[in-house]
Amino acid sequence: MTPPGEVAAVGLALQGETAGGAAPVEPLRVGIVGGGFMARVHAGAARAAGARVVALASSSASSAGRAAGALGVDTAHETVDDLVRDPRVDVVHVCSPNATHAPVALAALAAGKHVICEKPLATSAAEATALVEAAAAGGLVGAVPFVYRYHPMVREARARVAAGEAGRVLSVRGSYLQDWLLDSGDVDWRVDSAAGGPSRAFADIGSHLVDLLEFVIGDRLARLTSTTNRAHDSRGGTRVDTEDEAAVVFETLGGAIGTLFVSQVAPGRKNRLLLDVSGTAESLEFSQEEPETLWVGRRSGARLVPRDASILSPDAARLSTVPAGHPMGYVDAFAAFVRDAHDAVRGGAPEGLPTFADGLRAARVTEAVLDSAAGRTWVDVP
Structure with missing residues (x-):
């Protein structure tokens, strides 16, 4: 049986085909930093948006291995630095504790990765300012999941x-x-x-x-x-x-x-x-x-x-x-946010994307x- 996330990914990939039968757009490849509840939410939303979750890193190699196994992610990196330098990763989703958001996001931006960082973006306005400037300087997308x-x-x-x-x-x-x-x-x-x-x-x-x-x-x-x-x-x-x-x-x-x-x-x-x-x-x-x-x-x-x-x-x-009549809720809102963020990575300008x-x-x-x-x-x- 095909996992539900892969069904959604296939559907969105097919939507990317042109009327002339051109090949579908290659899925974006996501790396997740963190192994808790929000990592599970981000992984599900990324898959629903048609992306592939290819790597995960956490506070330790062992916790990364456990989380990767639970989420069906093939690669568990020993360190966050290994993940942000992974050439297979296009977008880094930061789902680690608040105090780590700024250093992890800055490292990912320095490595040329687009970043989706959990809120709060940083624990001070000074750190958040540095992240805004780094994303702009690199021409990279930086998004925050204000999903409501x-x-x-x-x-x-x-x-x-x-x-x-x-x-x-x-x-x-x-x-x-x-x-x-x-x-x-x-x-x-x-x-x-x-x-x-x-x-x-x-x-x-x-x-x-x-x-x-x-x-x-x-x-x-x-x-x-x-x-x-x-x-x-x-x-x-x-x-x-x-x-x-x-x-x-x-x-x-x-x-x-x-x-x-x-x-x-x-x-x-x-x-x-x-x-x-x-x-x-x-x-x-x-x-x-x-x-x-x-x-x-x-x-x-x-x-x-x-x-x-x-x-x-x-x-x-x-x-x-x-x-x-078919109820929508938090999971749908989160998936819509990730779709828009990934659209921005591809050069789109989705309405209302929180950056x-x-x-x-x-x-x-x-x-x-x-x-x-x-x-x-x-x-x-x-």
């Missing part, structure tokens, strides 16, 4: 705002809630700032929320004030120096006001990302846990707009890869949130 952009109903919300259907945006409310670090015994490498960076909850999930907000409304945060909270001072006997929650009040360049709240200690919330936009004509609400609809409210009433390509904006319809510049933007907002919380004051966002 790739839900069709997010694109529909964006199109309605851009077309003026919502009117002038007055306010925005965003939240991203999880509970996987609720108890003091819940320990993960992200809790340690040495591995995860100085921000945890906001850098990890708040970055998604800010990117989604600015993407949908076509505006940027201008200034903000914030506070953070820590549920436990120690986890598993080790002191904790990163936040579990963050609350932000902000103003945008366009004059809208809003709030953001992120938490990794909200009981019962598994991955609840919600964006609520209020304009002078209508309100729009998207919930990642109910991605098949967009709530549209007007003074005269409200309705749920379904994910039906026949009634959606062109960009939303493009991402509706299965008929209405290293967007990763830098998230780093700058994260630093502003931490600075504001530390100083108990309003901070301008660069």
Whole structure:
């Protein structure tokens, strides 16, 4: 039996044939750095996009071997340097701990590889700036998986705002809630700032929320004030120096006001990302846990707009890869992001692809949130 990923790859390769019967485009060859959950997600998305996953490296040769075996990858490199120098690899997907993102991505760019790097792109704006500059200098694609952009109903919300259907945006409310670090015994490498960076909850999930907000409304945060909270001072006997929650009040360049709240200690919330936009004509609400609809409210009433390509904006319809009534979700959004990133590697210019510049933007907002919380004051966002 052919693995599902290979079926998708064959289908996409056939789509690459011309009407004249020209040979299909050669699949891109992917190398993955990391062996955890995100490595599995990236491997599946790359295969669904028609790529071949040819190599993997991790924190050690043994862990790389285990991960490569589990993911069906032929080559497990002993070191990350071996992977980025592998001439068979076209695109490096960086799925390792946050503190390693910048050095691994820089090494891959220096080796002439295109890079898809997990968020946060770097643990400081200075490192993220260096990555933006390195990718530009090498003429290489650098992309960050802010994949919630790739839900069709997010694109529909964006199109309605851009077309003026919502009117002038007055306010925005965003939240991203999880509970996987609720108890003091819940320990993960992200809790340690040495591995995860100085921000945890906001850098990890708040970055998604800010990117989604600015993407949908076509505006940027201008200034903000914030506070953070820590549920436990120690986890598993080790002191904790990163936040579990963050609350932000902000103003945008366009004059809208809003709030953001992120938490990794909200009981019962598994991955609840919600964006609520209020304009002078209508309100729009998207919930990642109910991605098949967009709530549209007007003074005269409200309705749920379904994910039906026949009634959606062109960009939303493009991402509706299965008929209405066949649910799409996170895996589909991730696969669509990788397809667009790989299209950019081939010279395309896909609409809405999140690049290293967007990763830098998230780093700058994260630093502003931490600075504001530390100083108990309003901070301008660069």
